[in-house]
Amino acid sequence: MAITKLPRNAIADDAVNADKIEDGTIQAVEISGTITNAKLASSTIANAKLSNSTISVRGTSRALGDSFSINVDVDWQSVKTGNTSMSAGQGYFVDTSSSAINMTLPSSASAGDTIAIKDYAGTFATNSCTIVRNGHNIQGNANNSELKTNRASVVLVYVDSTKGWLFTNEHNVDDLKVAFVTATGGTVTTSGNFKMHTFTGDGCFVVSCAGNSLGSNTVDYLVVAGGGSGGVADIAGGGGAGGFRASISTGCMPGPLTSPLGSPTGLSVPATTFPVTVGAGGATPSTTANGNPGSIGNSGSNSVFSTITSAGGGGGGGNGLPIANGQNGGSGGGASYRCATGGSGNTPPVSPPQGNNGGNSAGPHPAAPAWGQGGGGGAGAAGCNGAGGPTGKGGNGGIGSYLIQSTFAGCNGTPGPVCGAKYFAGGGGGAVESGSGRPGGTGGAGGGGNGYTASPTSTNSTTGTANTGGGGGAGELGADSPGAAGGKGIVIIRYKFQ
Numbered sequence: 001m002a003i004t005k006l007p008r009n010a011i012a013d014d015a016v017n018a019d020k021i022e023d024g025t026i027q028a029v030e031i032s033g034t035i036t037n038a039k040l041a042s043s044t045i046a047n048a049k050l051s052n053s054t055i056s057v058r059g060t061s062r063a064l065g066d067s068f069s070i071n072v073d074v075d076w077q078s079v080k081t082g083n084t085s086m087s088a089g090q091g092y093f094v095d096t097s098s099s100a101i102n103m104t105l106p107s108s109a110s111a112g113d114t115i116a117i118k119d120y121a122g123t124f125a126t127n128s129c130t131i132v133r134n135g136h137n138i139q140g141n142a143n144n145s146e147l148k149t150n151r152a153s154v155v156l157v158y159v160d161s162t163k164g165w166l167f168t169n170e171h172n173v174d175d176l177k178v179a180f181v182t183a184t185g186g187t188v189t190t191s192g193n194f195k196m197h198t199f200t201g202d203g204c205f206v207v208s209c210a211g212n213s214l215g216s217n218t219v220d221y222l223v224v225a226g227g228g229s230g231g232v233a234d235i236a237g238g239g240g241a242g243g244f245r246a247s248i249s250t251g252c253m254p255g256p257l258t259s260p261l262g263s264p265t266g267l268s269v270p271a272t273t274f275p276v277t278v279g280a281g282g283a284t285p286s287t288t289a290n291g292n293p294g295s296i297g298n299s300g301s302n303s304v305f306s307t308i309t310s311a312g313g314g315g316g317g318g319n320g321l322p323i324a325n326g327q328n329g330g331s332g333g334g335a336s337y338r339c340a341t342g343g344s345g346n347t348p349p350v351s352p353p354q355g356n357n358g359g360n361s362a363g364p365h366p367a368a369p370a371w372g373q374g375g376g377g378g379a380g381a382a383g384c385n386g387a388g389g390p391t392g393k394g395g396n397g398g399i400g401s402y403l404i405q406s407t408f409a410g411c412n413g414t415p416g417p418v419c420g421a422k423y424f425a426g427g428g429g430g431a432v433e434s435g436s437g438r439p440g441g442t443g444g445a446g447g448g449g450n451g452y453t454a455s456p457t458s459t460n461s462t463t464g465t466a467n468t469g470g471g472g473g474a475g476e477l478g479a480d481s482p483g484a485a486g487g488k489g490i491v492i493i494r495y496k497f498q
Helices: none
Strands: 054-057 060-063 090-094 101-104 114-119 129-132 145-147 153-160 164-171 182-184 187-191 194-199 203-209 218-224 244-247 273-277 303-305 308-310 401-405 420-424 490-496
Touching (some): 303 490
Parallel strands (some): 090 114
Antiparallel strands (some): 153 164, 187 194, 203 273, 218 490
16 A cells, blocks of 8 residues: 655654665656755755756857856967867967968858957968968958968958858958059059059059958069161161060950960069169161161160069171171061071070060072071061072061950950950061062061062161060161161059959
8 A cells, every 4th residue: 555645753854865765766746846955965966867967158068067267259279380270169379480371261150150360479470371261251252361460360250151251350450451452653544443554655653552362462564675676788687576574363354364475473562663664666777878888786675664674675687797697685686698697585584485586597698699688586486587599588577475455455456345465576577688679578466667678669677666665677778778776665564453
């Protein structure tokens, strides 16, 4: 028979203890009312007797009874001295004393997730700390962020897939805001998101803001030197084109910025003044009268922007060895007669090369009919050799190199929204002997001048086109045709401004 009730004084104090009760015999339904705190002695219920023995604090599991502090922002970690994958709710002291460090954001994130970063050693300006976005936007941009200021500290909070991680607290940080290159100088034109500064003469490119990687912090350049003039002789060589150097690190819409000789790396431009030098074309040789011994062509002058120097084109060969050889330069001058050789291009050497060799002469004089002489080298190809015999002619100047970008829209120079090609630094054409009835060499695309021609009528040489760096055409003493001047160079600087 079950005992339904015991009187209060029927059981002595402490008579019923844990040893007297079999496990599992007292269930919740057998207890009416409540068990007050006074009925529970301290620490009599172990954690193991509870259904949950841990709690989660800021994403971290904590055992009941643990002692820990809760930071209102993040849980700061030990100092990091190498690349680290970060977690939400944590702060990181980053020591870049030895090398730059990448701190990678979590691959998944929820609104409100918080991460903090602090420059531990004050060395971010020497070795930067890059926040790797890991598939998320930072400040609404699909770019990593680079901390480059000593003692910088930031707090990032994840918002949504559009803005991604936003900086809610910044100290000693100037490089997290989107900034673009800002500059003045030259003739400024705008195409889409790009500005272009064109210098047809000496000037200054003045940078007031260097920008940053979130906007723009480099510029592309086109630096073309002055072309060499054609020589004058009993059959002379064409002038070599000015050196051609360009970078193609940024594109234009709808196509990319391209060039066969383009470097893929642009130039960083700190906030300072950059003098710009635009090289002059080589002047017409002084000796032009019939019967005079002739003269070698004059080399063009260098063009310079920042660390980029393009060499002036070599002058074309004149009368008599050794001046019958073409001169070295950005592109080499063409050779005159007497088995002479064209000048060497890409002098001094750079990579990608800035130009090509001039063409050689047709052969010894007067080994008739050795009529044609070498064309000047161009940025895109070497000058052609002169040809003798019944089909002889002056060597054509080497073709220039092209640059495609939106600001040169339209292949004919007409305005338009699409990318177009423009050639620079074509070589000057070689001459033929007067009375031979043979054609002279034509200038290469990119401003090269034509050499003296005797067919179908006697026609003087022509100058290289201004602001292309084209070489001048070769003259011919017997026809009182002077060696023509080379074309002046040009410098163009291009960057993203918005």
